[in-house]
Amino acid sequence: xxxxxxxxxxxxxxxxxxxxxxxxxxxxxxxxxxxxxxxxxxxxxxxxxxxxxxxxxxxxxxxxxxxxxxxxxxxxxxxxxxxxxxxxxxxxxxxxxxxxxxxxxxxxxxxxxxxxxxxxxxxxxxxxxxxxxxxxxxxxxxxxxxxxxxxxxxxxxxxxxxxxxx
Amino acid sequence: xxxxxxxxxxxxxxxxxxxxxxxxxxxxxxxxxxxxxxxxxxxxxxxxxxxxxxxxxxxxxxxxxxxxxxxxxxxxxxxxxxxxxxxxxxxxxxxxxxxxxxxxxxxxxxxxxxxxxxxxxxxxxxxxxxxxxxxxxxxxxxxxxxxxxxxxxxxxxxxxxxxxxxxxxxxxxxxxxxxxxxxxxxxxxxxxxxxxxxxxxxxxxxxxxxxxxxxxxxxxxxxxxxxxxxxxxxxxxxxxxxxxxxxxxxxxxxxxxxxxxxxxxxxxxxxxxxxxxxxxxxxxxxxxxxxxxxxxxxxxxxxxxxxxxxxxxxxxxxxxxxxxxxxxxxxxxxxxxxxxxxxxxxxxxxxxxxxxxxxxxxxxxxxxxxxxxxxxxxxxxxxxxxxxxxxxxxxxxxxxxxxxxxxxxxxxxxxxxxxxxxxxxxxxxxxxxxxxxxxxxxxxxxxxxxxxxxxxxxxxxxxxxxxxxxxxxxxxxxxxxxxxxxxxxxxxxxxxxxxxxxxxxxxxxxxxxxxxxxxxxxxxxxxxxxxxxxxxxxxxxxxxxxxxxxxxxxxxxxxxxxxxxxxxxxxxxxxxxxxxxxxxxxx
Numbered sequence: 001x002x003x004x005x006x007x008x009x010x011x012x013x014x015x016x017x018x019x020x021x022x023x024x025x026x027x028x029x030x031x032x033x034x035x036x037x038x039x040x041x042x043x044x045x046x047x048x049x050x051x052x053x054x055x056x057x058x059x060x061x062x063x064x065x066x067x068x069x070x071x072x073x074x075x076x077x078x079x080x081x082x083x084x085x086x087x088x089x090x091x092x093x094x095x096x097x098x099x100x101x102x103x104x105x106x107x108x109x110x111x112x113x114x115x116x117x118x119x120x121x122x123x124x125x126x127x128x129x130x131x132x133x134x135x136x137x138x139x140x141x142x143x144x145x146x147x148x149x150x151x152x153x154x155x156x157x158x159x160x161x162x163x164x165x166x
Numbered sequence: 167x168x169x170x171x172x173x174x175x176x177x178x179x180x181x182x183x184x185x186x187x188x189x190x191x192x193x194x195x196x197x198x199x200x201x202x203x204x205x206x207x208x209x210x211x212x213x214x215x216x217x218x219x220x221x222x223x224x225x226x227x228x229x230x231x232x233x234x235x236x237x238x239x240x241x242x243x244x245x246x247x248x249x250x251x252x253x254x255x256x257x258x259x260x261x262x263x264x265x266x267x268x269x270x271x272x273x274x275x276x277x278x279x280x281x282x283x284x285x286x287x288x289x290x291x292x293x294x295x296x297x298x299x300x301x302x303x304x305x306x307x308x309x310x311x312x313x314x315x316x317x318x319x320x321x322x323x324x325x326x327x328x329x330x331x332x333x334x335x336x337x338x339x340x341x342x343x344x345x346x347x348x349x350x351x352x353x354x355x356x357x358x359x360x361x362x363x364x365x366x367x368x369x370x371x372x373x374x375x376x377x378x379x380x381x382x383x384x385x386x387x388x389x390x391x392x393x394x395x396x397x398x399x400x401x402x403x404x405x406x407x408x409x410x411x412x413x414x415x416x417x418x419x420x421x422x423x424x425x426x427x428x429x430x431x432x433x434x435x436x437x438x439x440x441x442x443x444x445x446x447x448x449x450x451x452x453x454x455x456x457x458x459x460x461x462x463x464x465x466x467x468x469x470x471x472x473x474x475x476x477x478x479x480x481x482x483x484x485x486x487x488x489x490x491x492x493x494x495x496x497x498x499x500x501x502x503x504x505x506x507x508x509x510x511x512x513x514x515x516x517x518x519x520x521x522x523x524x525x526x527x528x529x530x531x532x533x534x535x536x537x538x539x540x541x542x543x544x545x546x547x548x549x550x551x552x553x554x555x556x557x558x559x560x561x562x563x564x565x566x567x568x569x570x571x572x573x574x575x576x577x578x579x580x581x582x583x584x585x586x587x588x589x590x591x592x593x594x595x596x597x598x599x600x601x602x603x604x605x606x607x608x609x610x611x612x613x614x615x616x617x618x619x620x621x622x623x624x625x626x627x628x629x630x631x632x633x634x635x636x637x638x639x640x641x642x643x644x645x646x647x648x649x650x651x652x653x654x655x656x657x658x659x660x661x662x663x664x665x666x667x668x669x670x671x672x673x674x675x676x677x678x679x680x681x682x683x684x685x686x687x688x689x690x691x692x693x694x695x696x697x698x699x700x701x702x703x704x705x706x707x708x709x710x711x712x713x714x715x716x717x718x719x720x721x722x723x724x725x726x727x728x729x730x731x732x733x734x735x736x737x738x739x740x741x742x743x744x745x746x747x748x749x750x751x752x753x
Contacts, residue, residue: 025713051701052505060530152538
């Protein structure tokens with residue numbers, strides 16, 4: 001009984017912590033991987049311009065302009081990652097089955113590309129050239145769209161009236 | 167312009183032809199919601215109430231709306247119901263207890279100075295074979311399509327034959343304040359059996375609509391709405407077309423027993439608004455239009471739904487966007503679909519080059535809160551049948567040209583020097599929720615990690631249903647004073663041009679997109695999230711997505727005491743309304 005009560009309280013604490021830590025709706029922090037220690041970045045989402053305010057595809061996907069900025073990457077991609085020449089930002093869906101090249105990043109300027117997927121991930125990789133339709137280099141930065149934080153009621157402990165089953 | 171007679175015929179033949187066409191087995195009318203997996207064996211799935219797609223009979227006359235496919239009712243929701251009295255219409259029958267059948271909308275062409283008698287009454291509607299007791303203006307659904315010339319003034323003698331208090335608000339029309347129909351601000355409610363006389367002046371061309379401005383969540387949802395089509399004074403205002411049609415979008419929430427009851431003392435569905443599962447165009451579930459190959463049709467789209475936003479497309483037929491709420495855009499442009507929040511209007515032209523049945527569809531990415539996933543939804547609103555016969559008047563070249571309309575730009579030019587002025591007023595949109603059952607609060611809290619910018623569906627109708635205006639208080643907050651809702655009474659002078667910043671707070675308990683409407687005036691949307699809006703047109707309603715900040719320029723040119731509010735009917739009735747006063751110039 002005590003254990004159940006503790007678990008119930010812990011569950012609520014987790015929920016409340018989640019509320020406090022709610023991610024920004026239109027900003028994706030780009031976290032570095034082990035291949036790029038000290039690097040950072042962000043992908044800011046703005047609604048693609050539309051006379052309706054909400055910019056949708058005909059099948060209802062929201063169209064976002066993705067503004068990617070990076071910092072802390074070696075200025076010369078080729079010296080740090082042999083065989084490469086530039087850092088490229090990509091968007092991909094969670095199962096990586098679809099990929100969209102956003103553009104070359106670096107310096108203070110942000111690269112802007114349009115994405116109209118419900119849930120997606122932004123990646124930055126070093127590449128041999130500016131072209132290509134899928135990354136070949138190691139992933140240096142990555143971040144998931146805020147929509148990936150959508151909760152699943154079916155898997156939450158509260159789906160059983162707040163009583164965990166362990 | 168095509169003749170009014172032709173519009174009448176177009177509007178009136180829709181229902182009959184549509185039923186005849188679609189009953190032949192056209193598969194376009196299927197609602198498609200992909201499977202999200204079996205929920206059998208999930209905890210809390212006890213009894214019929216938890217079954218996907220099943221309604222629960224609950225004591226007190228309430229009936230819970232059906233859950234979406236493959237979504238069980240959440241544990242702890244059993245037995246919960248809205249803390250209001252369940253209410254359905256039907257107590258306004260005639261002396262013999264009979265209720266007349268409603269009839270489709272007819273066009274009423276009026277000249278300057280004409281008088282129209284308009285009443286609200288109880289009618290029977292048969293929709294998809296089911297009988298419903300609803301409301302109608304003059305017994306019609308929607309109400310009469312009032313067609314007038316720009317600058318005309320008409321008199322409307324209104325009588326309320328329902329048992330609800332009532333009024334008529336002339337949405338988007340910059341008319342004299344006394345005829346605005348805003349109950350509690352410009353007039354007292356019209357009591358059952360009472361009446362009111364409105365003088366309605368139409369200064370602007372375009373498509374407008376009328377509806378009650380008290381308990382819209384009930385009266386408007388039950389069918390009290392109609393359109394006013396204002397023909398422009400300038401004969402070159404619109405492009406040549408082969409036909410015109412008004413598409414008034416609406417949705418009802420029903421189950422096998424009929425309409426889901428309404429909250430008598432306060433609206434139910436107060437969190438998200440009542441999002442229906444029966445989508446209607448001009449009051450019918452199967453709009454139909456017959457055209458020739460190559461025809462260009464001008465559609466006037468009006469969203470009369472309480473809470474549903476639409477994303478409308480016409481198969482792959484090209485769509486040219488012409489006008490918004492109060493008139494033309496500066497420049498025409500091609501669009502892939504038309505996005506309409508409640509109360510918004512858009513005018514588009516569509517060219518039909520492919521022979522066959524073209525589906526008019528609402529296609530959105532809904533949310534399954536249960537699965538934590540997006541769910542594509544497609545609702546076929548109607549069909550345009552394109553015959554192989556060539557159009558009798560080919561407007562191909564006019565359709566291909568994207569025209570700039572100089573008079574609109576010249577009008578906006580007068581305001582352009584003020585685009586960069588500092589923000590004069592600032593509003594925050596948020597919500598305060600107190601007193602909902604723990605089960606609802608728990609799941610809502612879990613769900614606060616992410617919100618879609620706009621809710622296109624109701625993924626959790628069980629929770630939404632039990633929320634009423636007694637627990638949910640939607641808020642317009644004046645950032646400068648901290649005042650909220652009807653404690654706000656901004657003061658302007660006639661001729662003031664006011665820059666207003668509106669921010670939709672994403673950190674609230676349950677943020678939603680809000681269509682914000684200003685009565686009696688017009689505004690330009692200058693910027694969205696800091697990005698200048700290149701597509702200028704005068705509006706009276708704009709959709710503010712969750713987390714967004716918009717800047718509008720209000721042309722405060724019409725004196726009087728006015729309202730501004732969210733046009734989700736349940737949000738309005740749950741507090742999300744304010745006042746502003748435009749003082750007249752000294753004579």
